[in-house]
Amino acid sequence: MRYLTSLGYIDAIARAGSIRKAAEQLSITSSALNRRLLAMEEELGAPVFERLPRGVRLSPAGELLIQLIRTQVSDVEKLKSQIADLVGERRGHVAVACSQALLPYVLPEQIARYRRDHPAVTFGVHLRDRAAAEQALVDHSADIAVVFEPIRLSEVQVLSSVPQTVCAVLPVDHPLAAKQTLRLRDLSGYPIGLPTTPYGVRHLIDIARQRSTVELSITVESDSFEFLRHYPSQEPLVTFQIPAGLPSKDGVDGIISRPLDVRDVPTGNLYLCQLRGRTLPVAAAKFAMQLEKSLLEP
């Protein structure tokens, strides 16, 4: 929207932390950008940024302004989406922030399904750890977030949640493949691969390790489930994943999954969230409803 350019520019400065950097990203000169900022500060009667030797930082007034800017911009998005809906075009854009587990199966399937009905809707899928996903909601860079065991912020509103029992992921020929569910002590002695700390699965495993005396031999750590999932084809590694991130059938890619006994590792929850108090654009709201339904009835 034309009339929001100044607001978008200021948002860009806030994100870039520097007028010149922001100007480069926006493909305009720093002088033009600087003048828009000065004009805004003139109108507000207070500086929006503190000038530092190495760039700028939001002033207290700027913090208020940037919040207004983001809600106003996304409100306009919402309006446009509503109007498109009114005209019958049903177009829009949905930005999703999610945990890794959603990437291989759930989101590709759900987005494709949604787009079959509404081909004019575009999607953005952004991998974010638990904290960053919530931050993305707050700064409006995501409309909805799907996260496992999130750090609960008061600004986030939970639309629905589904329990997810952590599963061990093993090569098909692993000695433990015979068992239907695994205790933590079963894993003792086998090489283990773990996700790095910010992730929910690791969080639950860590809790279990603290409560138990079982010693796990942690061979590999990675922030990529993709890596951990494919590693066992080289060495018989045991790693962990929640059901949503696993293929529906055993044996695909030469791996199988076995749920961990809930006495060892508590069942976590996968949460579908949005920013509290925000009315989502039509497309995002409808997609969230579809996703919610599919998560509850897998």
Next chain:
Amino acid sequence: MRYLTSLGYIDAIARAGSIRKAAEQLSITSSALNRRLLAMEEELGAPVFERLPRGVRLSPAGELLIQLIRTQVSDVEKLKSQIADLVGERRGHVAVACSQALLPYVLPEQIARYRRDHPAVTFGVHLRDRAAAEQALVDHSADIAVVFEPIRLSEVQVLSSVPQTVCAVLPVDHPLAAKQTLRLRDLSGYPIGLPTTPYGVRHLIDIARQRSTVELSITVESDSFEFLRHYPSQEPLVTFQIPAGLPSKDGVDGIISRPLDVRDVPTGNLYLCQLRGRTLPVAAAKFAMQLEKSLLEP
């Protein structure tokens, strides 16, 4: 605010019902205004107004837009007020919609008191009947409303209410002046002046007249309490008013007031309201708090 001009222009068109009329009020040419509108419609992908032979009317999309415009404009007002607060200037503007009863004593006193502490804050006081006051909140032309016995709309949020027993207003030398409280039948035979229908006092009196067999001789009707209040100096007329609209002492202006018996005329309530879900600008919120306090502890 500079970047809101287009929005303000479109709001002006919506209020004026015609591009040319709005252009005149805005002191610009109709062509300039028309082009801004066309540009906006282009960006939205839908017409904002239906073109009628005698002007324009909001389209469904326009209804959505105008609502967004008004909240955005008042959100910016709020931001500016907050920033001014931050800078320590404490300035702002408070628009009040109120019943007639508030005009002579309550509001002048309260506004003057507020302005003693915050001289940079300006006020707008708008006389509105019960329905119009609530409409003023909805379209953001008022920040707060003080009304007697309002028609309750779901969009309105009550901040506080105080009971107000309807009083009869008589000349000091009226035969009924001896009594401390008056029954409706006491008034039978004396000439009566009544406010016109949209007002709350009239509403309560009408209810009382329906329930009772007493015949009142209605001599004068007026939509001005000011007129009714001063009429008795010419002819011994009995009229009605709520305590908030009466001088604190009897005998001022040659009139006295006597409460009506609550068995005849039910006690009404004076309501202090704002638009539901709206966060008021700092100045309006503080003034509302002061007003609320003074109404509860008269």
Next chain:
DNA sequence: CTGACTGCTGCATTTTTTGCATCGGTTTGC
């Protein structure tokens, strides 16, 4: 001290907005 970075500003140029005049259309009054 140098070099790289920052935000800011004067001036010429480009882009956008505005005003003026006018067109085509519908309603209203006689």
Next chain:
DNA sequence: GCAAACCGATGCAAAAAATGCAGCAGTCAG
């Protein structure tokens, strides 16, 4: 049934605003 009075839309030239360019002063790391 015709003229006058509105209405919104548009081409064109003038006015206003935004932009790019170049260069300023200041800070900081090495």
